[in-house]
Amino acid sequence: MEKKELVHTIKENLTRLPLSFGYLGAVKEQEENSNYNGISYKPGTVAALQTNAEMVGYVPKPISRFIRPVAAFAAPIPTEPTHQPTTAANTTTIDPQKIFTLFACCIPVQGASRSLICDVQRQHFDFIPNALYQLLTDNRQDSLADILEQYGADNATTILEYYTFLTDAEYGFWASPDELALFPPLSLDWQAPYTVTNSIIDWDDNSHFDIKQVITQLDELGCAALQLRCYSHQPLSFFEDVLLFTKTTRIKAIDLVFPWFQGLSSMDLVTLAEQYLRINSIVVHSAPFTDYIDDINNRLTRVVFTPEKVTSEHHCGLVFADYFTLNMSVFTESHHFNSCLNRKISIDKQGQIKNCPSMTQSFGDVAITRLREVLDQPAFTSQWHITKDAIAVCKDCEFRYVCTDCRAYTQGFNDPLGKPAACQYNPYTATWETAAGEEPAAWALTANEQNA
Amino acid sequence: MEWLLAAGKPVVRLNECDKMTAFTIVNGKAHLQFFQLSTQQTITIDTDAVTMFWFRKRSFNLQQWIGELFNNADIEQYIGREIGVAASYLHYLLSQKPNLAVQFTASMNKLVVNQLASALGLQIPDYIIATRKEELAAFLEKHNNDCITKAISETFFIQVDKGFVVSYTEAAHHKDLAAYGDDTMPILLQKKVQKKYELRIFYLHGTCYSSAIFSQNDQQTQVDFRKYNYTRPNRTVPFALPAAVANRLHLLMQQLKLTTGSIDMLVSQQDEYIFLEVNPIGQFGMVSEPCNYFLEAKVADYLMAAF
Numbered sequence: 143m144e145k146k147e148l149v150h151t152i153k154e155n156l157t158r159l160p161l162s163f164g165y166l167g168a169v170k171e172q173e174e175n176s177n178y179n180g181i182s183y184k185p186g187t188v189a190a191l192q193t194n195a196e197m198v199g200y201v202p203k204p205i206s207r208f209i210r211p212v213a214a215f216a217a218p219i220p221t222e223p224t225h226q227p228t229t230a231a232n233t234t235t236i237d238p239q240k241i242f243t244l245f246a247c248c249i250p251v252q253g254a255s256r257s258l259i260c261d262v263q264r265q266h267f268d269f270i271p272n273a274l275y276q277l278l279t280d281n282r283q284d285s286l287a288d289i290l291e292q293y294g295a296d297n298a299t300t301i302l303e304y305y306t307f308l309t310d311a312e313y314g315f316w317a318s319p320d321e322l323a324l325f326p327p328l329s330l331d332w333q334a335p336y337t338v339t340n341s342i343i344d345w346d347d348n349s350h351f352d353i354k355q356v357i358t359q360l361d362e363l364g365c366a367a368l369q370l371r372c373y374s375h376q377p378l379s380f381f382e383d384v385l386l387f388t389k390t391t392r393i394k395a396i397d398l399v400f401p402w403f404q405g406l407s408s409m410d411l412v413t414l415a416e417q418y419l420r421i422n423s424i425v426v427h428s429a430p431f432t433d434y435i436d437d438i439n440n441r442l443t444r445v446v447f448t449p450e451k452v453t454s455e456h457h458c459g460l461v462f463a464d465y466f467t468l469n470m471s472v473f474t475e476s477h478h479f480n481s482c483l484n485r486k487i488s489i490d491k492q493g494q495i496k497n498c499p500s501m502t503q504s505f506g507d508v509a510i511t512r513l514r515e516v517l518d519q520p521a522f523t524s525q526w527h528i529t530k531d532a533i534a535v536c537k538d539c540e541f542r543y544v545c546t547d548c549r550a551y552t553q554g555f556n557d558p559l560g561k562p563a564a565c566q567y568n569p570y571t572a573t574w575e576t577a578a579g580e581e582p583a584a585w586a587l588t589a590n591e592q593n594a
Numbered sequence: 595m596e597w598l599l600a601a602g603k604p605v606v607r608l609n610e611c612d613k614m615t616a617f618t619i620v621n622g623k624a625h626l627q628f629f630q631l632s633t634q635q636t637i638t639i640d641t642d643a644v645t646m647f648w649f650r651k652r653s654f655n656l657q658q659w660i661g662e663l664f665n666n667a668d669i670e671q672y673i674g675r676e677i678g679v680a681a682s683y684l685h686y687l688l689s690q691k692p693n694l695a696v697q698f699t700a701s702m703n704k705l706v707v708n709q710l711a712s713a714l715g716l717q718i719p720d721y722i723i724a725t726r727k728e729e730l731a732a733f734l735e736k737h738n739n740d741c742i743t744k745a746i747s748e749t750f751f752i753q754v755d756k757g758f759v760v761s762y763t764e765a766a767h768h769k770d771l772a773a774y775g776d777d778t779m780p781i782l783l784q785k786k787v788q789k790k791y792e793l794r795i796f797y798l799h800g801t802c803y804s805s806a807i808f809s810q811n812d813q814q815t816q817v818d819f820r821k822y823n824y825t826r827p828n829r830t831v832p833f834a835l836p837a838a839v840a841n842r843l844h845l846l847m848q849q850l851k852l853t854t855g856s857i858d859m860l861v862s863q864q865d866e867y868i869f870l871e872v873n874p875i876g877q878f879g880m881v882s883e884p885c886n887y888f889l890e891a892k893v894a895d896y897l898m899a900a901f
Binding site: 156157158159160161245246247263264312315320321323324325326327328329330331333335336337364389390392470474 | 635770830
């Protein structure tokens with residue numbers, strides 16, 4: 143049925159229909175005006191967004207009792223709060239007997255010189271001083287009155303500013319003492335119904351193992367995500383053959399990485415992605431041009447052309463702010479497992495089974511050894527359990543649960559518990575040792591990157 | 595489903611788009627054949643070989659036999675009844691297996707559920723269903739013109755050329771009634787509760803997994819949180835439901851003979867727990883994901899334990 147026709151029928155008969163239909167007609171009219179064909183639309187959304195943007199400028203400053211000697215809090219301290227109180231909670235006076243409670247999905251993470259509030263629901267983080275971290279953890283059961291008394295009158299303004307910042311950003315709310323017990327913390331448990339969650343298969347001109355046979359084994363292990371990475375030219379039919387084969391497997395997301403070749407256009411790959419819905423991304427390296435197409439199939443599927451050359455497995459191990467991911471799965475998994483290697487099994491271009499193609503240790507030739515046998519070897523799975531909390535420097539870093547790890551290239555002569563060699567962040571000074579020296583001040587993923 | 599596969603249990607998922615192409619019912623057993631759209635393959639199911647069953651929504655795709663084939667409403671209705679009884683028997687056969695939900699309990703009369711809940715001591719919002727404008731107006735008056743209206747049965751939801759059209763719970767005011775004649779279609783008005791937060795509870799075999807949704811801070815979601823704000827989703831956090839409320843919900847579910855369901859409640863500004871409704875085949879993803887409850891694994895465990 144045509145939508146217009148339906149809405150017309152409803153409108154024509156409004157007073158003969160139940161009242162609830164009357165609203166249906168009205169809402170739909172609004173939608174038509176706004177050219178919006180999906181779910182209900184109300185103009186309020188835009189206003190809410192603006193409020194959020196205004197708030198980003200505010201940086202909580204340290205309170206005197208806790209000021210740390212060094213540049214404890216790297217960002218400049220504003221003399222005046224840059225935001226305007228917006229929500230009802232801020233315009234009314236706070237009951238001093240109430241207790242500020244973080245929403246369970248907003249979790250503070252302490253670093254050596256500053257902390258983060260990680261919002262796993264909205265996939266965003268903000269920097270906070272360690273003093274505020276302490277307020278949100280040690281003092282989490284204290285009423286506002288108790289806290290103001292404890293920290294003294296000279297800190298009152300700053301503390302109230304903190305709470306305005308936190309309530310404006312909707313990181314928490316004011317709970318009565320009775321309510322406190324109703325809001326348990328988020329479980330940081332991580333589980334997955336897959337023996338292997340992700341896999342990398344490398345391929346070049348000299349590779350001769352049976353990819354389909356590997357995929358069949360991965361399917362048996364429940365592998366959800368697969369990256370097929372090629373260093374040398376392969377025709378599209380090579381990928382189509384593999385994609386067709388994955389159609390009846392449990393593999394849900396496929397990333398293709400391969401070099402550009404003469405005549406390959408963005409549209410060819412968009413067509414491919416439309417045909418094979420399991421494709422999550424296609425990255426074409428060594429391309430003579432740059433292109434980025436996303437939102438294919440109305441999903442997060444994307445096609446990327448980059449001039450960067452990926453000629454071997456050594457093109458990996460980068461740890462950079464662009465690679466930060468903040469979501470429930472990554473955040474919780476990083477608490478218990480290695481954020482790169484957990485439940486990963488890879489096949490390098492020679493057909494060697496490894497944790498990651500960049501690592502040196504092989505656990506057998508895929509032509510001879512079954513993947514399941516490798517998973518039984520403690521030397522293989524022990525890599526899965528190296529958390530950031532066990533790694534030098536990383537353990538003091540506020541980014542430890544949003545950052546990806548690398549065990550292939552580490553500092554200290556490839557110390558198994560060394561900091562990733564390519565990481566340029568120093569958590570003790572809160573500085574990036576990059577050319578630009580920049581950091582993601584108010585960092586948030588765009589909607590399209592969020593679930594990538 | 596992935597959790598069942600992880601435990602080595604073969605699973606077949608039937609979608610409404612998977613057309614039933616043949617079936618045989620003989621001696622209390624059924625053999626079914628489908629064309630699975632996603633894999634483009636024909637699959638067969640023997641009800642005897644089915645060890646557990648989960649009914650999520652809708653029913654078998656019977657387009658093979660039902661449709662406008664005869665250009666005659668009477669004949670088509672007759673065919674519909676014929677197929678309907680056979681399909682209902684298939685559901686009956688499957689409902690005899692360990693299951694999470696079956697078609698027979700999939701829809702509840704909300705008014706009956708309301709009354710049962712109230713009898714168990716759960717607070718329900720004041721409401722009226724009437725067909726006379728003056729009675730509806732009087733109800734609005736009594737509640738300071740602060741009411742909502744919603745479907746008496748299920749939400750109106752219809753697929754159209756571009757997306758879908760859906761009815762939500764909406765605020766109701768005097769002026770909205772003005773256009774109506776003295777007699778109206780049956781209209782449901784309900785006192786609007788000034789809520790602190792909404793509770794969405796997934797009930798599974800005696801346990802309530804609860805989440806609180808702070809929908810009050812956002813204009814868009816104030817009256818009906820299903821009008822999701824995707825850019826700034828409502829805060830949804832784990833909630834420790836007081837035992838007194840959980841026990842009453844458990845008794846209600848027992849009376850309704852439900853092993854599972856999604857329950858909607860509100861917590862009012864005065865800290866009252868107000869029962870709204872039970873959806874026997876509700877989704878649980880929106881409780882499970884934000885609260886990190888892993889309900890998918892718990893549902894799979896339940897099904898496997900029953901088997």
